[in-house]
Amino acid sequence: MRIPHRPLAIGLVTLAFSALILARAQAGDRHFFSPVADPLVKEECGGCHLAFPPSMLPARSWQRMMGELDNHFGDNASLDPATAEKIRSYLIANAGDAAGQRYSSKLLKGVVAGAAPQRITQLPKWVSEHRKVPEWEWRHKDVRSKANCVACHTAAEQGYYEE
């Protein structure tokens, strides 16, 4: 009588466990932004800071940024024209307003139509998600800049932006 219980119990535990993992994965999806997959973009746009996921900005933003690399937030990030062109196409093809980018459209909520914001950290939605982060935390020596996502989102390189 007792014997059949065990496989059943194990089965139930397994089922509960996979449901839990599934639930977590789905919750995680809300904060998932595909990381840069192209090695060239990773190399050229990931040296000075995290290679930001292209889905975090609309195509117009990338278009403008790639045309002004010689004055990139005060830095000269110029590339040779062929490399710049390859990177531009990748960013635009994977931009937040390109087809199939379900989750990033949330981050782009509130962006004025036609605007080409240059900072993810100035998107209205980004600002509201981070409004509870205290001032001292931004100035912490391990953070330094709002653009240092990895300091707080330790799995940002993998595309996860959870607390």
Place this chain on the structure above:
Amino acid sequence: MKNRLVVTSGIAVMILSTATFAGPREDLLAQYAAAANARGFSAVRGQALHTQSFSGGKPDTPSCTTCHGKDTRGPGRAPSGKTIEPLAVSVTPTRYTDPAKVEKWFKRNCTEVLGRECTPQEKGDWLTFVITQ
């Protein structure tokens, strides 16, 4: 005939030995040496360049060590907070093996720190310094 053979095999040995020992780092050094009129490179001068504070570049990045840190075997940190892998070849063996990458960053970082591009002499000295670290 015999002389020809000796000369040819001598050349073959030279080609073979360069093929065996010269990597991209040595090629780069040879290139800088040619451009700098081969005064020879010095790790001591390279270290001085690395740690010196300049005033010609951007005020917030006076020195190579501002981003790369004082210890070449330890990590550095870009102004945006991102960690930079150590410069010392003994710690990061993949360093300076892509000449285009080396040239690109010399150009960017020297402009940032010195307000001008580094000379072949300076690049050779600096590279000699970090290779021996």
